[in-house]
Amino acid sequence: MKKLILATALVAISFGATAQRYFSKTAHIKFFSHTSAEDIKADNYKSTIIIDQATGAVQVETLIKSFEFEKALMQEHFNENYLESDKYPKANFKGKGDFSKVNFAADGTYSVNVAGQMTMHGATKDVSAIATIKIAGGKIDGSTKFYVNPRDYNVQIPDVVKGQISEKIEVTVKATLQPLK
Amino acid sequence: MNKKVIIIVLLSIIAIGGGVAYYMWNKPKTNAADVKPNYILPADSLGAAFAKNEDSANAKFVKDFVALEIQGVVDNVFVNEGNESVIQLMTNTPDYAVKCYFLAGESVSANKGEKVVIKGFCTGYLMMDGVQMSKCALIK
Structure with a gap:
């Protein structure tokens, strides 16, 4: 009987151990604005992501001043005039995804619906996207793409440059995830 | 002031303005090496x-x-x-x-x-x- 209890306990522990959290501190967030007048892109390679497989919770954080533009002047305008990063230094996403179907221990590719709320420039809006989780040789890569309208986040764009900044900005997130021990 | 002088002054202002705008648009990213810390x-x-x-x-x-x-x-x-x-x-x-x-x-x-x-x-x-x-x- 003792052996049965011990075996049951070990099985319970091993199941618990598979329900893990996964994270990245070097997630790449890129945004891209395309208009006939100009293409603008910015990259941030220092964002954090954490996924809790057991609860489905997913959280992303990024610092606005960490977005790098091709031109120094663009970066200044982005921070000072549009995103007001002195006042709103951070953007984040908090949501949930169906990560329970992902077997992080074996090779495979999964599409996961993720939905939640993104806060940026003091405004919070619902966001949903399909994320891809690809596991190959023990490496876990996550990626997703969605679109935001600057107006939804109260970003004021002066009339003089309205034709140069898209109302549908493409946001791409890529990260290599590691188990959180 | 004759017209010639006015034209030269206007062209100079345009050239200087254009030069400043070009410099601002292409100014390089700089680090904090020469900045006095607060x-x-x-x-x-x-x-x-x-x-x-x-x-x-x-x-x-x-x-x-x-x-x-x-x-x-x-x-x-x-x-x-x-x-x-x-x-x-x-x-x-x-x-x-x-x-x-x-x-x-x-x-x-x-x-x-x-x-x-x-x-x-x-x-x-x-x-x-x-x-x-x-x-x-x-x-x-």
Whole structure:
């Protein structure tokens, strides 16, 4: 009987151990604005992501001043005039995804619906996207793409440059995830 | 004033304005090497300030034109996917290390355990990661 209890306990522990959290501190967030007048892109390679497989919770954080533009002047305008990063230094996403179907221990590719709320420039809006989780040789890569309208986040764009900044900005997130021990 | 002088003055103004606009548009990204720091403090104090109250630390340190000079001990040196060199400084507060990012393409030389002084601009705190500094320059 003792052996049965011990075996049951070990099985319970091993199941618990598979329900893990996964994270990245070097997630790449890129945004891209395309208009006939100009293409603008910015990259941030220092964002954090954490996924809790057991609860489905997913959280992303990024610092606005960490977005790098091709031109120094663009970066200044982005921070000072549009995103007001002195006042709103951070953007984040908090949501949930169906990560329970992902077997992080074996090779495979999964599409996961993720939905939640993104806060940026003091405004919070619902966001949903399909994320891809690809596991190959023990490496876990996550990626997703969605679109935001600057107006939804109260970003004021002066009339003089309205034709140069898209109302549908493409946001791409890529990260290599590691188990959180 | 005759017309010739007016035309020369106007053309000069246009040329100077165009030159300034061209320079501003193409001005290079610069690090904090030549900037006078507004605050001089140990990495541990910066990490502790964010751990104590992130909002007040943001209000004090995360400002344009507010440069910091940080003294600390190197914990890790690496280059990220954006080709940015990073020096991570130790602090006594778990999850509140100070990560100093250099301009993309700039190489840095520092070893774990070495005492360094770094100037840069604080960009804020990220969960699980720590306090981030950008446009850093290794002073010594």
